[in-house]
Amino acid sequence: MVNAVEQAQAQMEKTLESTKENFSGIRTGRANPSLLNGIVVDYYGAPTPIKSLASISVPEPRALAVTPFDNSQVSAVEKAIRDSDLGVNPNRDGNVIRISMPELTEERRKDYVKIAKTKAEEGKVALRNIRRKTKEALEEAVKNGDLGEDEGERFQKDLDAVTKQMSTEIDQLLESKQKEILEV
Numbered sequence: 001m002v003n004a005v006e007q008a009q010a011q012m013e014k015t016l017e018s019t020k021e022n023f024s025g026i027r028t029g030r031a032n033p034s035l036l037n038g039i040v041v042d043y044y045g046a047p048t049p050i051k052s053l054a055s056i057s058v059p060e061p062r063a064l065a066v067t068p069f070d071n072s073q074v075s076a077v078e079k080a081i082r083d084s085d086l087g088v089n090p091n092r093d094g095n096v097i098r099i100s101m102p103e104l105t106e107e108r109r110k111d112y113v114k115i116a117k118t119k120a121e122e123g124k125v126a127l128r129n130i131r132r133k134t135k136e137a138l139e140e141a142v143k144n145g146d147l148g149e150d151e152g153e154r155f156q157k158d159l160d161a162v163t164k165q166m167s168t169e170i171d172q173l174l175e176s177k178q179k180e181i182l183e184v
Contacts, residue, residue, distance in 0.1 A: 008134040019123035066097040120174040
């Protein structure tokens with residue numbers, strides 16, 4: 001049953017990585033290629049992430065340049081960026097799509113902080129679900145006699161410690177993201 005706690009820890013670490021990835025998609029004051037991670041382009045009928053279709057560079061601190069690998073997809077990539085929730089208006093310059101990031105207002109920064117808090121809470125909910133499923137598996141093993149009661153309690157304490165550690169890490173990620181968003 002040590003495996004159950006180790007599996008839960010591995011799943012929780014994946015959840016932590018997913019939360020980090022979600023945070024990277026939230027805008028701050030400067031341009032970052034990861035802002036485009038959530039954008040999907042209809043590539044010959046298949047939804048494809050923009051980073052698989054184009055190279056993304058940062059020519060200036062508040063600008064992105066997107067160059068599709070397939071020149072016939074420039075319009076589709078431009079449309080996907082325009083339709084995204086980034087609130088930007090891409091400009092086409094031949095085969096290069098330029099995106100200027102507007103200065104963030106105080107109100108918009110607060111909205112991004114709320115989004116970050118939501119993403120953090122989603123991560124914590126995922127952690128709690130992993131903990132609950134693992135705890136149920138441990139209780140079932142104790143009930144079936146596969147695991148002694150003392151051993152089951154020890155594993156549950158280990159599970160709780162791992163859950164608390166991961167939850168604290170998500171809180172720290174949220175705190176640093178909030179500082180980054182509110183920094184003018």
